[in-house]
Amino acid sequence: MSALPSTHDPDQRKRLMAAGIGNFMEWFDFAIYGFFATAIGANFFPSSSPTASLLSTLAVYGVAFLMRPVGGMVIGAIGDRRGRRFALMLSVVSMGVGTAMIAILPPYTAIGVAAPILLVLLRCVQGFSAGGEWTGSAAFLVESAPAHRRGLTASVIPTTAALAVSVGAGVALLVETTVPAAAIVSWGWRLPFLAAFPLTLAGLYLRVKLDDTEVFRAIQARGAVSDTPIRAVAQTQRRSIAISFGLSAITVLGFYYIATYVMTFLITTGEMKRFPALTVVAIGAVIYAGLCLMMGAWSDRVGRRPVSLLGGAGLAVCASRPSF
Template sequence: MTNPPPVLPSPPTTPGEAPTTDALTTSGTLAPRVSRRVAVAAGIGHFLEWFDFAVYGFLAATIGQLFFPSGNATTSLLASLAVFGVAFLFRPLGGLLIGAFGDRAGRRAALSFAIVVMGICTIGIGVLPTYATIGVAAPALLVLLRCAQGFSAGGEYAGAAAFLVEYAPARRRGLWSSVVSAGAGIGVMAGGAVTLLLTALLSDDQMTSWGWRVPFLVAGPLAVLGLYVRLRLEDTPVFQELQRAHEVEHAPLRNAGKHSRSGILLVFVCTAVTGLGFYYLATFVVTFLSVEVHMAKTSALELAVLGLLIYSLMCPVAGMIGDRIGRRRTMLLGAVGIALTAVPCFALLSTGTWYLALIGLAILAAFEALANVMLGVLMVELFPARLRVTGSSIGFNVAQALIGGPGPFIATAIAAAAALIVAPAFYLVAVAALSFLILLRYLPETRGVSLFSDEAPSVRD
């Protein structure tokens, strides 16, 4: 027989208080001077991940010409996009290994490692010689760097969510979680803005010669800043208590599979709807508006940026709603809202009328924010302290690799095959509706659970 998992001793404080560290006041609240550092430390890695995501997507055609010259622009573009997609295959591996590292060595150590790898790879792409200079080594190195980026991104989200929420005041975990969710939207907007600005200021020859490198090199100082901020902070009060109690998990991969299966499956389901919804907002909307609706590319990009802006502004609101009415009801509201409004929203987009399309995007963005912010909190509250980063990383990254990442490709294929212009929304509706039904049956309410506990909340009977 195996021994039952050890139970952590109660934190050495009065009820409702967190253990006092240098970062906390004696009442257990986060010291004001530290709160901004915690927010930056948790959000900047996710910002960089999505900044790079947007930059590579915008520059895919140029990168294809420079690294996969074929004499055919379409072939080169497809090769470039294939490299873009291969990063998703390495996200689950990164989630497994970096997540386990976060449970063994600490949240801060895992986040610091992830941002170092991400920064080095992003700068590496910016200085990488092209095919014309070093031949086939150029695309080979590009593939290697993109795989390493996917690996680091796989460990970033769960680690950032744990770091942020474990520091957050108990009644403000939803609001604090919104930092990570909003960081993704702001990262895509920033990546698109920088790329579009360079495109407007530089000639085609300048962009091909050196301009395409600038956005990748811009990310370098941001990675250094993120590492500096992360290293200046202590690890979270929860992990420090694990260390004091000598209950740090030394086999998180094995034990997460034994003791956190329900949490992993629930995070998978939550991520399925939130990940797919965000990829629709961040990438597919531009394709849909420009290809299917025949809207001018600049207008399509403007609408996509505004949709992401609305999403980012809604994230703190969604966090406060989750803190007020609970995680379960907020997540269910987001999922059912996406399921019910996706088709009407795409109908508004398909009109080609600018303000109607913006209304459609705003509705979709609002429900996406509700679900996405709650995902960040649930990734922390559904797991025992000693297995938190590993378990949430597994569920999150497997869902992103299987459902979220391929979403735009599947939506594009549906659009090409179906005569009905709103048909791409059907995939989003199906995933959101199925996720809603599963979560309605099994998702527990986790608001108010102790993050120091070694017992995960039970699923609903």
């Protein structure tokens, strides 16, 4: 964790570690589904067409994204009522349990149509907790950070998410180079999902030892904790909500391109083998993580608006395809 913002405050370092490691675990669990989409499709969506099986698996991957804003609102509201610490513990436990249950979920050949239905439900749990994790961790870190280091501190969240994707790709490479191909389809794909249980325990242990932020404790002391935080925000912060949605839609585009689509594109369209494709994803995610820290630190110096505008412009330029 040496890449995290340095501080002489031991409590701040503990908060960074708890939020960063827990967030890493959450996104490792979330990302490995995509790296084993072919094997998962063979187990839960058997079809005479490998393409149809893969598309069904990726569709279930997409279902989790529909649950992310729901998780962000619900767990965020819980954090506003019960505290950031409780919200962080809830998100890490729900993600760990959902991922571990995928690891032991019987295939279609064993329980029939119940298998894909349960897989969809468990992916919904993962998406719900992932949305709550990003929301809760960001609020916790920003409220705990010194005013002049909020950008750098908040960058720990996307940084650890990107590192989780990189490590997930590395784990997929390890499994594919040590487990026979037939065994990967039958049981090898389950190994990274089983790692969710000890990771969950580690993340929960770190978060149980946290104290709530001074900001939340001050709100409690004033008796100003809202019983309906979603309604209160919707009534008073509509413009801020709209801006936040717009910025999020732009900024996460690059991350999800690396984390979800690029490997499928490299293999199916670019006709690249899985090993080099996974290597590209792992390296790309590490570069993304480093840039998150750099941009977070830069935003503390020049402001959030210039950095956001630069990022949006960069995505527009990189996404455009030259006609020559």
